[in-house]
Amino acid sequence: MRRKNARMDLQVLRSFQAVAEGTTVTDAAADARITQPALSRALNRLEDEVGAELFQRVGRVLRLTPAGRVFKEYVDAVLDSYDRGRRAVAEIVDPDAGAVSLAFLHTLGTWLVPRLVTDFRQAFPQARFELHQDGEIGLTRHLLDATADLIITSSEPAHPLITWRRLxxxxxxxxxxxxxxxxxxxxxxxxxxxxxxxxxxxxxxxxxxxxxxxxxxxxxxxxxxxxxxxxxxxxxxxxxxxxxxxxxxxxxxxxxxxxxxxxxxxxxxxxxxDIGIAWLSSRALPPITRRFLDHALKSAAAPAASQATSRA
Missing domain, CATH: 3.40.190.290 (D-Maltodextrin-Binding Protein; domain 2)
Incomplete structure (x- = not known):
């Protein structure tokens, strides 16, 4: 019973997060595989537990109250920490599996990233990838918000917490x-x-x-x-x-x-x-992500080198 309640509480937090980011209660309930009234009651119980209104209705849309915006910052941190914990345990059980969380420039999605991913999965077929595309500013935000462990970008981010290496x-x-x-x-x-x-x-x-x-x-x-x-x-x-x-x-x-x-x-x-790869200096990379980083550093320059050789 205790395990079931913990799982439901976590799902309520995920549903709160989804609604806070613009998902309708109906769609969030469908994602959680519960009815819309059940999710509404769960969100009301969450407000009672927190001791403040988290949402206010604006027309047909729910918007965060000031208290809701503050609470969401902590919910995001809790869910991110939990997901990272699950990934860390999975990678201890099977270091060759797990997910590589990677964000990259749109233009690199047509050649460099597919090439790196394909070659890496030949050596580690159980590896999964969580991929995001964005512009330069958005890529840095992915690292700082912990929505990606690695980014591939065209310039060195001007941030003291980020390490960058040219590919x-x-x-x-x-x-x-x-x-x-x-x-x-x-x-x-x-x-x-x-x-x-x-x-x-x-x-x-x-x-x-x-x-x-x-x-x-x-x-x-x-x-x-x-x-x-x-x-x-x-x-x-x-x-x-x-x-x-x-x-x-x-x-x-x-x-x-x-x-x-x-x-x-x-x-x-x-x-x-310049095209380079970057990560947060203070964050310990999961084993599979570290392997992908090493793979990228060793192999990314090979196509350019071979192209130069063929032209010569």
């Missing part, structure tokens, strides 16, 4: 429409497009800062034609002829002849960005 250097190419005046060339100076509109990511994204820095090194400030949140959006708008952009290029990427975009090597500035 590889990723080329950046000048992307122009297929009918652009430079499209027939393989190389170009960035200064040659100084008067043209640039399709860039919004401020705060790592690629935005790198793009602006390269343009300044080439002697101009980019004329911003559009600001997006996804690199694929940049590609699409360049293909539509709305401007040019600086786009990451994976080591094994190829451009088909009928592509609406051409990618040119930049000759007057060093068009590249």
């Amino acid at each position: 590889l250097v990723e080329p950046l190419r000048l992307a122009v429409p297929a009918r652009h005046r430079l499209a027939r060339r393989r190389r170009a100076r960035l200064a040659e497009v100084a008067e043209e509109p640039f399709i860039l990511l919004k401020p705060g994204y790592g690629l935005r800062g790198i793009s602006e820095t390269l343009c300044l090194e080439a002697g101009f400030t980019p004329l911003v034609g559009f600001e997006g949140e996804e690199v694929e959006t940049l590609r699409g708008l360049v293909a539509a002829g709305l401007g040019v952009s600086l786009i990451p290029s994976s080591p094994d990427s190829t451009t088909p002849p009928d592509s609406p975009i051409r990618y040119l090597e930049i000759t007057d500035v060093h068009g590249a960005r």
